[in-house]
Structures are given as structure tokens and as C-alpha cells.
Amino acid sequence: MGTTDGARRVGRPRAAGRSDSGLEPRAELLLAAAELFTTLGYAATSTRALAERAGMRQASMYHYVSGKEELLAELLESTVTPSLAYARALLAEDARPAERRLWELCRADVELLCGGPDNLGALYLLPEVRSERFAGFHAVRAELRDAYRKLLAATDAGGVLAKGELELRTDLVFGLIEGVILVRRSGPERPVRVFAEATADAALRIAGG
Amino acid sequence: MGTTDGARRVGRPRAAGRSDSGLEPRAELLLAAAELFTTLGYAATSTRALAERAGMRQASMYHYVSGKEELLAELLESTVTPSLAYARALLAEDARPAERRLWELCRADVELLCGGPDNLGALYLLPEVRSERFAGFHAVRAELRDAYRKLLAATDAGGVLAKGELELRTDLVFGLIEGVILVRRSGPERPVRVFAEATADAALRIAGG
Numbered sequence: 001m002g003t004t005d006g007a008r009r010v011g012r013p014r015a016a017g018r019s020d021s022g023l024e025p026r027a028e029l030l031l032a033a034a035e036l037f038t039t040l041g042y043a044a045t046s047t048r049a050l051a052e053r054a055g056m057r058q059a060s061m062y063h064y065v066s067g068k069e070e071l072l073a074e075l076l077e078s079t080v081t082p083s084l085a086y087a088r089a090l091l092a093e094d095a096r097p098a099e100r101r102l103w104e105l106c107r108a109d110v111e112l113l114c115g116g117p118d119n120l121g122a123l124y125l126l127p128e129v130r131s132e133r134f135a136g137f138h139a140v141r142a143e144l145r146d147a148y149r150k151l152l153a154a155t156d157a158g159g160v161l162a163k164g165e166l167e168l169r170t171d172l173v174f175g176l177i178e179g180v181i182l183v184r185r186s187g188p189e190r191p192v193r194v195f196a197e198a199t200a201d202a203a204l205r206i207a208g209g
Numbered sequence: 210m211g212t213t214d215g216a217r218r219v220g221r222p223r224a225a226g227r228s229d230s231g232l233e234p235r236a237e238l239l240l241a242a243a244e245l246f247t248t249l250g251y252a253a254t255s256t257r258a259l260a261e262r263a264g265m266r267q268a269s270m271y272h273y274v275s276g277k278e279e280l281l282a283e284l285l286e287s288t289v290t291p292s293l294a295y296a297r298a299l300l301a302e303d304a305r306p307a308e309r310r311l312w313e314l315c316r317a318d319v320e321l322l323c324g325g326p327d328n329l330g331a332l333y334l335l336p337e338v339r340s341e342r343f344a345g346f347h348a349v350r351a352e353l354r355d356a357y358r359k360l361l362a363a364t365d366a367g368g369v370l371a372k373g374e375l376e377l378r379t380d381l382v383f384g385l386i387e388g389v390i391l392v393r394r395s396g397p398e399r400p401v402r403v404f405a406e407a408t409a410d411a412a413l414r415i416a417g418g
Contacts, residue, residue, distance in 0.1 A: 044336075168407050175389060179384035183387075
């Protein structure tokens with residue numbers, strides 16, 4: 001956050017907080033929300049605290065977002081949308097065997113879930129996230145799980161599984177990947193790449209026999 | 210909650226809610242807390258709502274518990290203490306190979322995490338749980354993870370791992386087991402035993418090669 005935005009926009013009122021990051025106001029709000037929702041809690045974070053942390057007045061915040069829910073929805077989606085895009089590319093590819101492509105998806109997904117300063121996956125378990133307002137996130141996450149299922153079905157071991165078995169194994173692989181959210185919360189600090197590759201190896205073992 | 214406690218105790222003031230369960234007041238409060246913390250959220254649950262759901266007046270609640278935190282701590286510990294006791298018994302046993310005992314621990318742990326009407330594991334990720342007041346829970350959970358590590362180290366495959374590798378593999382197995390919290394949240398309904406055994410099989414695959 002050390003960069004200074006010399007040409008500060010006129011008409012964008014600011015108070016205290018991250019005022020010199022050079023980010024767009026919406027990006028500042030997302031950054032503030034990521035930090036406050038994961039450290040203070042979603043319910044406990046006021047829009048006032050959000051605006052302050054993002055360096056603007058509460059009233060100005062509503063120029064950029066409709067409220068807390070919109071920020072939460074966008075943060076949640078940011079944890080699945082890149083992986084879904086990558087999964088689609090991997091599904092469309094047929095140069096490499098499905099085992100290798102599944103491994104790649106697992107690795108990339110773990111890197112996404114463990115990347116960034118805040119453990120955004122922890123927000124999945126908020127009771128609020130069950131609501132209809134987060135249908136977009138749930139749809140993307142369901143599509144991502146479905147991509148895992150398709151890649152798994154394309155592997156040698158997955159191709160011979162009955163439907164129920166394939167669903168179960170998909171949940172185990174997907175559960176291992178999302179389980180890194182819990183490991184990250186309490187586990188030791190490790191280079192993300194090492195952890196992501198080890199998790200992908202483990203996923204292949206679950207997938208593969 | 211259909212049982213009626215005919216001999217309602219005198220001197221235990223009640224309002225509305227689960228007033229005819231026949232449970233002790235503290236147990237009623239724990240049941241109410243499990244439900245409200247997982248559906249409404251911890252921060253969003255007032256002590257008043259808790260007391261009402263448990264069928265007592267707010268003032269009476271403080272005869273039985275010091276407040277919300279005590280209830281949360283007890284709920285969290287209930288998700289790890291039985292597994293730790295079982296893990297200790299399994300560690301002390303040497304009739305069966307370590308692989309089999311590790312499988313048993315995984316199965317039992319998943320049954321615990323997926324048993325009961327509420328997904329209490331979802332409370333692990335609350336920001337509040339980082340506080341010192343939950344040191345008891347963290348200590349039991351760390352001991353449980355350590356028991357996983359010891360059982361893993363006693364397996365043929367685990368016995369040859371370097372320390373860092375053993376820690377990593379322990380996190381992967383432990384992450385798979387705790388990952389069922391996320392699967393349970395969004396996955397299809399399945400018989401717990403089937404899911405627990407499949408997860409234990411998957412854990413052994415991660416452990417074992």
C-alpha cells in the first residue's frame with residue numbers, strides 16, 4: 001500500500017484509512033471488506049467501519065456499492081471464478097491426459113484459495129451465504145465442482161465408476177481442495193506452491209484407484 | 210423434542226421455546242446455541258434470543274452459563290474431545306496395524322463432524338474463535354492433530370517420511386477430514402456411515418504411498 005496516488009480525484013470524499021493506495025474506490029472497498037469480514041466478522045462489520053477502512057465517508061461508499069452484501073458476493077465469487085475459467089480451459093483441452101489436467105486444476109485452485117492476504121474461503125461457512133442473494137456464487141461453485149466431476153470421469157480410474165461412486169469421489173476431491181481453507185487457518189506457514197502441489201498429488205491419489 | 214417433562218422443576222423460570230424437552234437447562238442452552246449460531250450466526254445471536262429458544266428468561270440463563278462465549282467454547286470442544294479420547298485409545302493399542310487404527314480414527318472423526326443436527330464445524334472459522342478464550346478448544350484440536358501425526362508416523366509409509374513431509378501429510382489427512390465440514394454444508398444428503406468410510410479410505414490413500 002505504499003504507492004501514492006498523486007492525482008487524487010476531485011469529488012471523491014475521503015476520511016481516514018487506506019487513502020494513499022492508488023486503488024479505485026471500489027477496489028479499496030473490496031480490500032477493506034476482505035480484511036474486516038475475515039478478522040472482525042461479517043455481521044460485526046458496519047458499513048461505517050468499511051468506509052473508514054477504505055478511506056472514504058460512509059455516504060460516499062454508496063456511490064460505488066449497494067452495501068455489504070454486494071462486497072461479500074464479489075469476494076466469494078473471486079474465490080471460484082478464476083478456477084472455473086481455468087477448469088473450462090482444461091476441459092476443452094485434450095492434448096494432456098485427464099489425470100494431468102485434474103492435477104493442474106487442483107494445484108491452481110489451492111493456489112487461489114491460499115493466495116492473497118485474507119482467507120476468503122472462511123466466508124463460505126457464514127450463515128448469511130445460504131441466502132438467495134448469493135445464488136451467483138453458489139452457481140459458480142457448483143459449476144466448478146461439476147468441472148472436477150467431468151475431469152475425474154475422464155480419468156482411467158474415474159471412467160469405470162458408477163454414478164453414485166463418481167459423485168462421492170468428486171466430493172472427496174473437492175472437499176480436500178476446499179479443506180485447505182481450514183488448514184490455512186491453523187496450519188504452519190508454508191510456500192503456497194509446495195502446499196498446492198502436495199495437495200494436488202493427494203487429490204490424484206484419492207481420484208486414482 | 211416431543212417428550213413432555215411432567216415434573217417441571219420449581220424455581221426454573223421459563224418463557225417460550227423448547228420448554229418441554231425434559232433436558233437440563235444447560236443442555237437446552239447448548240442445543241439452542243448450536244442451532245442459532247449455525248443458522249443465524251454467532252455475532253447475530255443475542256443472549257435474549259438464546260434464552261428464549263431454550264425456553265427460559267434471559268436473567269435465568271446466567272444461572273447456568275456465563276454467556277455466549279462459554280456456550281461456543283463448549284460446542285467447539287464437543288467436536289474434538291470425543292475424537293481425541295478415541296485417538297488416545299487407538300494410540301495405546303498395538304493389536305492392529307497403524308493403518309487400520311488411522312482408518313478407524315478418520316471414520317469416527319467424520320461421523321462426529323457429520324453427526325448431530327447442526328454443522329458445528331462451521332464455527333471453526335469464526336473470527337471470534339481466534340481469541341484466547343478458546344484456547345481450550347485449540348489445545349484439544351492441536352492434540353488431536355498430533356494423534357493423527359503419530360498414527361501416520363507409525364504406518365509403513367509414514368515411518369519413512371522426513372519430519373517436514375510427515376507434517377505436510379498430516380495436514381493433508383487432517384484437512385481432508387475437516388474438509389467434510391464444507392462438503393456437509395453443500396453436498397447431497399448421504400448416509401453418514403457410507404460417507405465416513407469413504408473418507409477414511411481416501412485418507413488412507415493420502416497417507417499411504
